[in-house]
Amino acid sequence: MSLIEVEHLRKEYPNATPLKDFNATVEAGEVISIIGPSGTGKSTFIRCLNRLETPTSGTILVDGVDMCDPATDLPKMRQKMGMVFQNYALFNHKLVVENLMMAPMDKLGLSKQEAYDRALGLLETVGLRDKALNWPQELSGGQRQRVAIARGLAMDPKILLFDEPTSALDPQMVSEVLSVITGLAERGLTMLVVTHEMRFARDASSRVFYMDRGELWEAGPPEQIFEHPLRQETHDFVFRVRNWEWEMHSITPDIPALQASLDAYCQRQFMGRHAANSCKLVVEEAVLNLLRGIARKVGVADPNVKVSIAAGEGGVDMELLVDYRGPLLEVPNLFDMVDDDLSLSIVRGVCKKVELLEPGLVRFMI
């Protein structure tokens, strides 16, 4: 028998049916990444699993126990199944260590000393032992989420559920949280992780669930989902998340927002440091310096430049397109004119190939 068995799970609300007919099994020790467009029932599925939501119909067996049977001891089952939310949900009026002591004292009857010792061990696991006596607000977002993970472990669960554990974090904090989760996988914990971090899904999970419109459309090892998906919907979704787009409609664009979005994209992708830096460099030199400079010089308020990046299989061969077929196309022979521009020669140096596909459309191969 599998650790988790879900059959014909359905959840209806008056105006929405986030789960239509969900079927899946999960074996002990598996790490499942759940990916898919937003609004397709991923959170609802996770919340039905530990019965934060009551399914409309269908069955959920966890460790052989029917989660929908009114006789089932749900608090006991939830001890087997920790949950980590997007927004940490720590108690801010309790010290970090106290956040981890409460449930074991209440529910397992541990003494204060026992709970304290155990909490320190858990903090060690997530690399935050030295923050035990801090207040949660004194920690960074990434650190708070690591405390939340430690708290999820406090009842010694067999299963840990995560609902977008990194989506509220700044890009630079995402990897510290993901590496803690990856470390837990190595300890044999069974985990289901709703995530939009494709790199994590690819590198850290044993199987990936692709959810769409309330159903599990495709489940398989990461190579299948990311390289050889069986269904068109999976293919299209993976393609979409592999692509990044940005439009410059002002000569004073929001550069920090642009950088954050590009950073997040590079991180989500299976991109090495070299490719990521090259993408950033092309955007910076070719778009922000060169095209923006020209727009400013010729007095164009909305340069209408579109930048898109498409990642090839496995993150090699990034294709970065810069489309300035708007007002800047009027600037005669922009690419010839600036042929010896320093920005462009730097860009040429880091790219495998730079081509003018048509007037106003340049392709940089990285």
Ligand SMILES: Nc1ncnc2c1ncn2[C@@H]1O[C@H](COP(=O)(O)OP(=O)(O)O)[C@@H](O)[C@H]1O
């Ligand atoms: N408590 C609720 N009441 C009504 N509709 C809900 C509720 N929870 C979720 N939904 C709806 O169900 C759909 C799927 O939601 P959700 O499971 O959160 O998707 P995902 O996590 O994949 O983004 C959404 O359209 C959402 O509006």
Ligand SMILES: [Mg+2]
């Ligand atoms: Mg969700």
